[in-house]
Amino acid sequence: MIVLGIETSCDETAAAVVTAGREILADEVLSQLEAHRPYGGVVPEIAARSHLENVDGLVARAMDDAGLEFTDLDAVAATGGPGLIGGVMVGVTCAKAIALVHGLPFVAVNHLEGHALTVRLTDGLDFPYLLLLVSGGHCQLLIAEDIGQYQRLGTTIDDALGEAYDKVAKMLGLGFPGGPEVERLAENGNPGRFSLPRPLKGRPGCDFSFSGLKTAVRHAVDALPPGPLTATDIADMCAAFQAAAGDVLVDRCSHALEVFEDRCGRPGPLVVAGGVAANRALRARLTELTGDRGTRLVAPPQHLCTDNAVMIAWAGAERLRRGLTDPLDFAPRPRWPLDPDAPLAAGAGIKA
Ligand code: KG4
Ligand code: ZN
Numbered sequence: 001m002i003v004l005g006i007e008t009s010c011d012e013t014a015a016a017v018v019t020a021g022r023e024i025l026a027d028e029v030l031s032q033l034e035a036h037r038p039y040g041g042v043v044p045e046i047a048a049r050s051h052l053e054n055v056d057g058l059v060a061r062a063m064d065d066a067g068l069e070f071t072d073l074d075a076v077a078a079t080g081g082p083g084l085i086g087g088v089m090v091g092v093t094c095a096k097a098i099a100l101v102h103g104l105p106f107v108a109v110n111h112l113e114g115h116a117l118t119v120r121l122t123d124g125l126d127f128p129y130l131l132l133l134v135s136g137g138h139c140q141l142l143i144a145e146d147i148g149q150y151q152r153l154g155t156t157i158d159d160a161l162g163e164a165y166d167k168v169a170k171m172l173g174l175g176f177p178g179g180p181e182v183e184r185l186a187e188n189g190n191p192g193r194f195s196l197p198r199p200l201k202g203r204p205g206c207d208f209s210f211s212g213l214k215t216a217v218r219h220a221v222d223a224l225p226p227g228p229l230t231a232t233d234i235a236d237m238c239a240a241f242q243a244a245a246g247d248v249l250v251d252r253c254s255h256a257l258e259v260f261e262d263r264c265g266r267p268g269p270l271v272v273a274g275g276v277a278a279n280r281a282l283r284a285r286l287t288e289l290t291g292d293r294g295t296r297l298v299a300p301p302q303h304l305c306t307d308n309a310v311m312i313a314w315a316g317a318e319r320l321r322r323g324l325t326d327p328l329d330f331a332p333r334p335r336w337p338l339d340p341d342a343p344l345a346a347g348a349g350i351k352a
Pocket of ligand 2: 135
């Protein structure tokens with residue numbers, strides 16, 4: 001079973017081909033970072049136009065890399081949401097056109113499910129597992145029970161962690177996206193120089209909050225002597241922020257692991273997915289936590305943590321295997337929570 005996947009929900013145009021036998025035959029990603037950088041964030045109109053200009057070429061390249069014709073495919077999958085609607089429409093329309101012309105099934109994939117299922121491709125993981133989904137638009141803890149079946153244990157009540165990384169980076173005059181840069185600079189910083197809060201740490205439940213931490217960084221920066229920040233100031237602030245973020249993640253995941261064990265009868269594993277999962281320091285913290293709890297952390301390789309089409313093709317293959325295809329009148333969804341029964345909370349927002 002061979003599936004082409006297309007991802008266009010944010011600022012990466014991507015196309016990939018995978019088999020249900022867990023082989024990656026093609027993995028093409030085109031980042032639009034340079035186009036958005038001058039604005040310090042993703043501009044939806046620029047993103048949609050760029051997806052439109054590039055998606056055909058990327059699909060052609062992916063098919064070339066795989067050495068396949070469209071008629072060799074068993075289905076075409078595209079991110080159907082959540083995301084920036086202009087971009088999602090481009091990918092969905094492209095996938096539908098290929099499906100229509102070649103008589104193939106079409107699969108609309110929830111971008112978050114793409115992140116959630118990546119470890120089943122990379123590590124062959126079985127359900128259930130505890131999932132920490134941390135990206136630019138989401139910060140959630142869920143029990144992944146099956147394809148299309150997720151139980152949310154907690155979510156952010158304000159900012160997503162990737163968003164907090166990006167905003168802190170902006171305050172420190174660093175580039176966009178901020179995550180990788182803050183991680184790099186934190187390595188040489190002194191985390192103890194600034195004292196920052198750990199929102200919700202020690203409280204019951206599995207929700208997150210990062211807005212107070214972000215504001216505390218702003219106050220700490222403002223309290224420094226006037227003039228440009230020194231390299232040491234920046235590195236120390238990055239280290240202090242990352243240490244606080246790590247403490248919060250460990251505390252929240254620790255609660256969630258307890259709930260998971262109660263409900264599922266085994267201690268884990270814990271899976272971390274989404275762009276922030278690329279962060280080595282945070283992965284190390286979670287590895288330590290899971291080790292202490294007699295379980296393990298499973299994380300995709302870094303290039304499959306940030307947005308890509310391999311995860312969309314794979315989720316498409318998983319759905320196709322269950323006969324879960326979609327009609328060609330599927331409408332792109334700007335919002336699409338993984339657990340549709342949960343109340344629409346902050347953090348179930350448009351970015352993935
Ligand atoms: O899942 P993703 O690629 O895209 C969406 O959010 O749609 O996640 C991107 C987010 C950005 O906020 C970025 O700053 C963050 O993931 N990120 C990181 C790292 N790499 C990417 N955050 C912390 N450390 C990193 N190494
Ligand atoms: Zn994403």
